Amino acid sequence: MKPVQQVTNAAKPVDLARKTSVWTQIKKNYAAYLFLLPKLILFVAFIMIPVVWAFVSSFQEYKIFGSEWVGFENYVKVFQSSAFYDALKNTFLFTVVTVPFNVISALIIASLIHPLGKWSQSFFRGAFYLPTVTSMVIVAMVWRWMYNQDFGLFNYVLGLFGMDPVNWLGQSSTALWSLIIMQCLIPFGVGIILYLAAMGSISHSLYEAATIDGANGFQKWLRITIPLLKPTTLYLVLLSTIGSFQVFTQIIMMTGGGPGSATETLVHLIYKTGFRDFEFGYASAQSIVLFAIILIFSIIQFRVLRYDD
Amino acid sequence: MKKMLSLVLAAGLSVGTLAACSGDKEASKETDSGKDWTGTITVWDGPRWPDDKDNKFHWMEAKIKEFEAEHKGVKVELVQVPWAELPNKLGVSIAGKSWPDIAPVDISGSAVSIDQIDQGVLESVDDLYTKEELKDFYPNALDAYKYDGKLYGIPNSMTVHTMLLNLDLFKERNVEPPKNGEWTWDEFLDTAEKLTFDRDGDGKTDVYGFSTYILPGYYEAWPFFYIDGGSPLSKDMKKFTFNDPKAVDAIQRLADLKLKDKVSPESSGGADVGGTFQAWANAQQRTVAMQPWATWAIGAAQGKYPTNFAVANYPTGKSGKPVTIGGVGGWTMFHQEDAGKKMMVGEFMKFINTTDEQFEMATKYGTFPARISTADKDPYKDNPQMARAQEMSSQVVMLPRHPEWKKIDEAIQTELQLVFNGEKTAKQAMDEAQKKVDELLK
Numbered sequence: 181m182k183p184v185q186q187v188t189n190a191a192k193p194v195d196l197a198r199k200t201s202v203w204t205q206i207k208k209n210y211a212a213y214l215f216l217l218p219k220l221i222l223f224v225a226f227i228m229i230p231v232v233w234a235f236v237s238s239f240q241e242y243k244i245f246g247s248e249w250v251g252f253e254n255y256v257k258v259f260q261s262s263a264f265y266d267a268l269k270n271t272f273l274f275t276v277v278t279v280p281f282n283v284i285s286a287l288i289i290a291s292l293i294h295p296l297g298k299w300s301q302s303f304f305r306g307a308f309y310l311p312t313v314t315s316m317v318i319v320a321m322v323w324r325w326m327y328n329q330d331f332g333l334f335n336y337v338l339g340l341f342g343m344d345p346v347n348w349l350g351q352s353s354t355a356l357w358s359l360i361i362m363q364c365l366i367p368f369g370v371g372i373i374l375y376l377a378a379m380g381s382i383s384h385s386l387y388e389a390a391t392i393d394g395a396n397g398f399q400k401w402l403r404i405t406i407p408l409l410k411p412t413t414l415y416l417v418l419l420s421t422i423g424s425f426q427v428f429t430q431i432i433m434m435t436g437g438g439p440g441s442a443t444e445t446l447v448h449l450i451y452k453t454g455f456r457d458f459e460f461g462y463a464s465a466q467s468i469v470l471f472a473i474i475l476i477f478s479i480i481q482f483r484v485l486r487y488d489d
Numbered sequence: 490m491k492k493m494l495s496l497v498l499a500a501g502l503s504v505g506t507l508a509a510c511s512g513d514k515e516a517s518k519e520t521d522s523g524k525d526w527t528g529t530i531t532v533w534d535g536p537r538w539p540d541d542k543d544n545k546f547h548w549m550e551a552k553i554k555e556f557e558a559e560h561k562g563v564k565v566e567l568v569q570v571p572w573a574e575l576p577n578k579l580g581v582s583i584a585g586k587s588w589p590d591i592a593p594v595d596i597s598g599s600a601v602s603i604d605q606i607d608q609g610v611l612e613s614v615d616d617l618y619t620k621e622e623l624k625d626f627y628p629n630a631l632d633a634y635k636y637d638g639k640l641y642g643i644p645n646s647m648t649v650h651t652m653l654l655n656l657d658l659f660k661e662r663n664v665e666p667p668k669n670g671e672w673t674w675d676e677f678l679d680t681a682e683k684l685t686f687d688r689d690g691d692g693k694t695d696v697y698g699f700s701t702y703i704l705p706g707y708y709e710a711w712p713f714f715y716i717d718g719g720s721p722l723s724k725d726m727k728k729f730t731f732n733d734p735k736a737v738d739a740i741q742r743l744a745d746l747k748l749k750d751k752v753s754p755e756s757s758g759g760a761d762v763g764g765t766f767q768a769w770a771n772a773q774q775r776t777v778a779m780q781p782w783a784t785w786a787i788g789a790a791q792g793k794y795p796t797n798f799a800v801a802n803y804p805t806g807k808s809g810k811p812v813t814i815g816g817v818g819g820w821t822m823f824h825q826e827d828a829g830k831k832m833m834v835g836e837f838m839k840f841i842n843t844t845d846e847q848f849e850m851a852t853k854y855g856t857f858p859a860r861i862s863t864a865d866k867d868p869y870k871d872n873p874q875m876a877r878a879q880e881m882s883s884q885v886v887m888l889p890r891h892p893e894w895k896k897i898d899e900a901i902q903t904e905l906q907l908v909f910n911g912e913k914t915a916k917q918a919m920d921e922a923q924k925k926v927d928e929l930l931k
Contacts, residue, residue, distance in 0.1 A: 345755065438906050440906060456576075
């Protein structure tokens with residue numbers, strides 16, 4: 181009975197804390213809140229208000245000098261649009277291939293780096309993180325050159341084996357896969373860093389116990405490391421899924437969504453609808469639908485990968 | 490005390506942040522006459538011809554200095570925008586109601602749409618010139634800026650698309666260029682075949698007869714699609730007609746230059762504008778003998794990329810008539826709240842669009858003047874290639890001015906890309922395009 185009593189006693193202050201009103205908390209720590217105020221103002225001005233505005237706009241036909249309410253018309257248009265389904269299909273394919281590949285490769289790379297010495301670990305950590313701090317515009321331009329049909333690196337290599345050049349970005353059959361391969365081959369720097377940090381926090385005693393029980397290196401990795409990295413994995417899967425659903429820079433820099441609609445993605449479609457066709461209401465509706473799709477995916481991933489399971 | 494200090498500091502930070510978000514307020518003085526108006530006029534312009542320091546904005550900068558000297562208290566702010574970025578940047582500015590006062594755009598829909606004119610984004614400039622003064626502009630140039638009976642811009646130049654022939658490659662293959670730049674499709678194909686060759690004897694083709702590119706908003710290849718009498722829309726713009734045999738056959742023939750005749754490189758029909766031009770003009774490459782380009786390319790081939798070249802018509806097809814696509818450039822004035830400022834903005838538009846300024850633009854920038862008085866000064870007497878291109882003005886067909894043209898264009902061009910890839914026949918692609926275009930024509 182004693183442990184139960186302890187738990188009950190321990191819960192009391194928590195309950196009291198919960199009862200404490202938000203306003204009391206603010207009054208108590210008002211200086212901290214005031215320091216947070218500038219950031220909060222920027223967050224509200226540049227994130228919250230535009231998000232609410234986009235939601236409101238999705239029910240309007242945008243006009244420069246006064247928009248008109250159109251109800252669910254924009255949403256109906258979204259679900260009747262073949263361009264939207266084409267873009268959704270491409271984005272989905274891009275996501276289901278790149279997200280698992282990037283997360284698993286980050287896990288493997290981090291696992292290989294983790295046992296190394298301090299200096300080697302720092303070197304590889306920096307090397308793999310470097311592409312993350314490089315602008316995607318620059319990365320896309322380099323890859324565009326590598327994929328160039330006439331003088332690109334890939335066709336040069338194919339030429340060494342007597343193979344014909346491939347129009348990597350110009351054919352429907354290869355364009356999207358070329359972008360997917362590019363995304364897969366760019367190291368997932370954030371993932372590697374976070375996995376390394378998480379691996380560093382796993383208690384050595386667990387590995388020692390496993391060693392005493394006769395587990396080999398792979399078994400320890402599979403049975404201890406991977407399960408204890410689950411919260412990090414969940415975070416990275418969510419992060420990279422959201423990023424993949426929002427893929428844009430590579431598309432606009434390398435293919436413009438073409439040829440045909442072979443590489444059209446949701447965010448590129450939204451961009452075109454908004455800033456080429458100036459249909460901001462329709463673009464807002466597309467954005468809200470994208471938000472809902474990402475939300476559903478995130479909930480599914482959260483339920484499948486959550487730690488307490 | 491500590492808390493008070495924190496409070497003041499945090500409040501200061503908040504105020505500072507808010508202050509940083511606010512823009513500088515323009516100092517303006519509203520008057521009725523316009524002559525006394527003082528303040529800032531914002532002008533957007535793209536890079537034009539370079540001076541000896543490779544400054545491609547020197548012409549506009551010089552005009553601004555002159556204007557400011559003549560109008561005390563008026564400041565003209567130049568925003569330099571690359572041409573390729575101008576439509577997007579302007580679109581964003583229009584959406585945010587932060588448009589410039591003047592921009593070098595047309596009203597065909599690529600930068601400013603008919604719908605936006607209806608919403609009052611552009612100012613009508615009907616009062617800028619007298620009827621007598623307007624007679625100095627070519628009527629077709631003025632027509633390009635007319636909508637609903639009003640003038641929404643002042644034309645400063647006209648362009649056409651032409652065929653550019655690399656004469657060094659013609660000489661290398663001992664091929665005669667078309668007489669007077671006139672030829673039929675068969676003669677053009679025969680020439681392209683002769684100009685496609687393996688220079689180093691390794692069994693691979695090094696030089697091709699012809700290439701072009703396909704990209705929404707660009708029309709170098711399009712005159713080829715008109716040569717049998719085809720056109721994208723019916724005259725009343727209610728019906729899609731690019732899947733008519735007159736257009737489909739012409740599209741397929743051009744794609745077959747790569748797919749069947751092998752006189753075009755694999756990259757032909759792709760979306761690489763710069764790469765296509767470099768293949769014709771760059772002395773390090775010169776791997777293509779003939780390409781279609783707008784007249785700016787003549788200036789480039791005479792300046793930055795010195796090339797021994799000739800200008801020719803597009804080949805004729807079943808219609809027997811040479812055809813090209815033309816465009817009109819000029820200045821548009823955006824919505825003005827202040828009558829005095831509007832007058833001053835108009836004054837600046839006139840200042841940069843005189844007979845002499847158009848003459849300078851014609852001789853240095855490779856455009857045709859929109860003013861008759863400029864043309865009368867014979868700007869191309871020492872420039873046979875531009876003079877030849879100007880002759881093609883009579884062959885010009887204009888693109889349809891449909892409010893949804895930008896979307897129609899994309900629906901067509903994205904399908905055309907698939908034809909040039911060999912993924913679809915011209916008929917299949919244009920039938921597919923029709924499904925999308927019909928929705929837009931409703």
